[in-house]
Amino acid sequence: MKVVQLLLAVVVIKQCFGQYYLNITLFDILKSAQQIATGLAESQGNQLTADYYFRYTTNAVLGFPTVWTITAVNAICSAVLSEDAIHPSPEDIPDVEDISIQLRTPCNVRSYPIKELIRIVDDPDFNITKKVVIASSGWLTNANTSDNMLQGIGKAYHCRGDTNFLGIDVGGYIQTLYTWSSLNTQRIGELLAIALVDFVEVVPLENIHLMGHSLGAQIVGETGRHFSRLTGKKIPRITGFDPAGPCFNYGERLTTLSDSDAAFVDIIHSDPGIAGQSEPTADADFFVGGRFPIQNGCTDATCSHQRSWQYYMESVYPGNEYDFLAIRCTSLLRLEQGRCVGAEYPMGIATPTNLQGLFILRVNPIEPFGMNATLNYTSPLSPCGACIFPNLN
Template identity: 45%
Template sequence: MGDFGKIPGRKRLPLTMLLLLTLLQFFRHMEAIEWTLPDVIDSVGTVGASIVDPSLLPTPQGLLDGGKQLIAGYPFEFVSSSLSYICSQALANNKIKSKFTPDINLMHFQLRTPCAKINFPLTNPGAMWHSPEFDPKKKVVILATGWTTTVNGSDTIEVFSKAYNCRGDVNFVAVDAARFVDTLYTWSAFNTEEIGENIALGLVKLLDVMPVENIHLIGHSLGAHIVGAAGRHLTRLTGSVIPRITGLDPAKPCFNEGEVLSGLLRGDAKFIDVIHSNSGVLGKRDPLGDADFYPSGLSPLPAGCYSVVCAHARSWEYYAETVYPGNERNFMATRCSSLTRLREFRCPGDEIPMGYGVPQGSKGNYFLEVNPTTPYGIHASIVRSAHLETCGTCPDSSSSTSSTTSQPVTTTTAKSKSWF
């Protein structure tokens, strides 16, 4: 299953320019974009020059202009592939470095309970592991989200926190990487390895209070590459191997196997499961884990989605649905080579659940159908979903508290889409 995102050739370049320019009116309505036609032309020129002549590598400003295309949500795979190519060339020639160097002193673990959000510095993880709110007898799930998210403004974290607190058998922790994944995408991508290493340093302390077998790392988009790096560095530092890493539509732009930014790779944990929901555009298409799942097949837009942003988010929405008690088998998948073969009943293997309950000995690529609206699992129960609506929330919202060992944590209702 090769990556269908090939870099446009010299002959196709004028067409890509034309497409970008003709879609200008579509992007102008988006709140995040404040730029003009000359910006588009400069952006296209920067990308085009780098594709035609690799020696003409972009400046940081050139990368910023090119990054605006992705911020706008271009529904074209060539934009993602072009940016990956630019990143590869820039990294190979040391032409670009991160704008903000990750500083472990500015990063936090945030422990989420139904009624509290408690921050602990990555430099002092022992404070969390020994906190009365942290139960060392339970397993720990650590979630890293993607580009443009903050720990108190992420719908991903809110939904996962609710689901895991409903289940009640784990300590749910979110990683706050602060501004280091809240800058220009390319700079954020360059930070993933170092952020992962800093998380691994915190996990070393966790091993003082619980066995490595009780740790599960989950990452969406850029977060998938961050937790992959965390797993690699923990093994380097301690010899211990994380039992499971779950990658949710790992980000595609800038991450190429065998290059400086390899991202999430087999071997970063004993078992890696990956859910691909925006294949080949914002998310990687090729298999990255031991078990790779393709809801709605290889299409970049799963059932019910009409934009790449929607598609990219579906991966974590699917997974979160499976965390609730009774939902473990909402998404049943079959090992196969395509959705077409699955629909033709040409995949004779047994079904396995995607998401929370995936058997950790699973190997291969799995395909499945999904519903276009929530609940997304074909085998979901609408009655059960309604019953779980308030599960995992604070019984009395007025008693919800926020505290920290370093700086205030605000209980905000603002939500930020994790695009990468």
């Protein structure tokens, strides 16, 4: 009966919001903007900064209506999952035979079955003395498409030259209905954890760094949890790029990436409350531009959601490690008012692994996104890390 009621609620929400957007007019938008501005001024008085005022009103118009919708969807999804009402067909459940790990070099991508991950150490392009990054992309993505997270961050690490960069190819298991894709993160994470048990017998555990975007962040979170269950040890570091928010709630059937999943967990939040989770759950949580869902330079949630891994990618390039400096703070307004004091810490590749707390920072609307970029800045558009074929003429 509860499931029926929830499904009816979905229809009602869809109808209500659909009718809302159909009937909205420019007058309504202007009236809402005026009400927002008046309320904000009354609540904060003369303490408001111009930048914060602009960010608040922009997000109110572009992001907050979507936040309301996502909040309702998340509540419904969690309730449905708790009722155990979704039963995917066998072909929708991740099969170990369909999942592989890619060793990505500037010019080649070689795949190994996940259950034979240990074979990668014999690949001539794998250096057992170097660090190992294993990354997973997010919902509706594919490891083999161009211009994706794995390609972008992989190129950055290739530019550094000190890391073996591996990508998780999950086939189509997170390209299906979002709720089923969310459920699949558990099984995929477990399969990777099982593979890592043998892998770390050869590769030092302290060299492993897992990272993922959106649903990929939830995959590596489950990997860390299951690896601990299997071995009693913790993955040294897991980095989440705007972990998927809808359907993932701490302590529920699908629990979100949190500080207990690795020795150190850091999260870059760029679209909180819409595509990404809204609450801090890591050892170090970086809320870029405060806890607003729309990033500086973006006009929608999709752009903002992608920015999380793009910020990290920028930090990986040599000379950019300290371009994103954040301060321990609870809101953008407090930061703008100068009420947050203390040391600044880098967000990205150079984040100290003993860091604790919630951090706020601002970014530029265009590259370089890091506001502390120097003359030593390396652009992700540079040829560094790309495949350069020799001149055959």
